[in-house]
Amino acid sequence: MSIAPLIEIRNLVKRYDTHTVLGGIDLDLAVGEIKVVMGPSGCGKSTLLRCLNRLVEPSSGVIRFRGEDICAPTADVRALRQRIGFVFQQFALYRHLSVLDNVTLALRKLRGIPRTQAEQLALHQLDRLDMADHRHKYPAQISGGQKQRVAIARALAMEPAVVLFDEPTSALDxxxxxxxxxxxxxxxxxxxxxxxxxxxxxxxxxxxxxVLFLDQGVICAQDSVARLASDHESPQVRAFFGRADNL
Ligand SMILES: Nc1ncnc2c1ncn2[C@@H]1O[C@H](COP(=O)(O)OP(=O)(O)O)[C@@H](O)[C@H]1O
Ligand SMILES: [Mg+2]
Known part of the structure; x- marks a missing residue:
């Protein structure tokens, strides 16, 4: 018996007026799996992720999370968002809150967990990411890499079923x-x-x-970066994956 994927995306389409950003995406993500989607700027990567927690409403297609259609009228968007962790390019930390308070905020406000217990959970995640010693600092007092670790700790503290990363390194050296x-x-x-x-x-x-290569709104290739750079039939794909500056 095969186990259903955690996330199943079927023929996902997103249009803005006449502009088709996602033109029919199929993607499965199993429990414990990691998948990477690559593609040029503007190809729809963020849109794809944002459909998964309903920050963007799909034009058509189906997204199932644990077998349930997340766009069904009965779907609980709030519960869904608590099960899906999001890590952004710009970290999205609250500047006026300490590292510890950034991690406890959602636990307290969304989960209703009392402060002492929320701090224990937060410290566990910060420790896991080697950031516990920095818990009393503010975002301006830590490096970009440390900020990203705090953002990841914050996502993990909610014990999400999946963590979505949107360009997690593009603000980092x-x-x-x-x-x-x-x-x-x-x-x-x-x-x-x-x-x-x-x-x-x-x-x-x-x-x-x-990696999965997203271009022109569809996933048009799936292979190792090395093979996409050297063997892919499309010169555009070879060029994208052969960029020496990034390797
Ligand atoms: N709210 C919106 N209204 C209209 N067009 C949008 C909106 N959001 C994104 N787009 C367009 O969708 C395309 C894909 O955007 P995005 O998903 O952010 O790409 P990526 O993350 O791959 O750079 C872009 O052409 C962008 O201009
Ligand atoms: Mg983006």
Whole structure:
């Protein structure tokens, strides 16, 4: 018996007026799996992720989360968003809150967990990401890589079923990007289910054996970065994955 994927996307279409951003995406994500979607700027990567927690309403198609259609009229969007962690390019930390309070905020406000218990949960995640010593600092007092670790700790503290990463390294220099890649690999070893969209080739190669290539609104290739760069039939695909500057 096969186990249903955690997330099933079938023929997902998103249009803005006459502009078709997603032209029929099919994608499955199993529990414990990591998938990486790559593609040029503007190809619809963020739109795809935003459909998954209903920040964007699909024009047509189906997205199932644990077998249930997330766009059904009965779907509980609030509950869905609590099950899906989101990590953004710009970290999206609250500047006026300490590292610890950034991580506890959603636990307290969305989950209603009392402060002491929320702080214990938050510290556990911060410790896991080597950020516990920085818990009393404010975002302006830590580096970009550390901010991204706090953002990841905040997502993990909610015990999500899946973590979505939207260009997690694009605000970071190459050294810090490598740290984030190492962290994502560690989470993968710990069976955290993840979907990452990026145009960072080094990141993609570090965290996944294969990448999905999104172009013109469809997933038009799936292979290792090396094979896409050297063997793919389309010169555009070869050019995208052969960019030496990013490797
Ligand atoms: N709210 C919107 N209204 C109209 N067009 C949009 C909107 N959001 C995104 N788009 C368009 O959809 C396309 C894909 O955007 P996006 O998903 O952000 O791409 P990526 O994340 O791959 O850079 C772009 O052409 C963008 O201009
Ligand atoms: Mg984007």
């Amino acid at each position: 190459p050294v810090l990007s490598r740290e984030v890649a190492a962290l994502i690999n560690r989470l993968h070893e710990e069976q955290v289910t993840m979907l990452c969209v990026t145009h960072d080739l080094a990141l993609a190669q570090d965290i996944a054996e294969q």
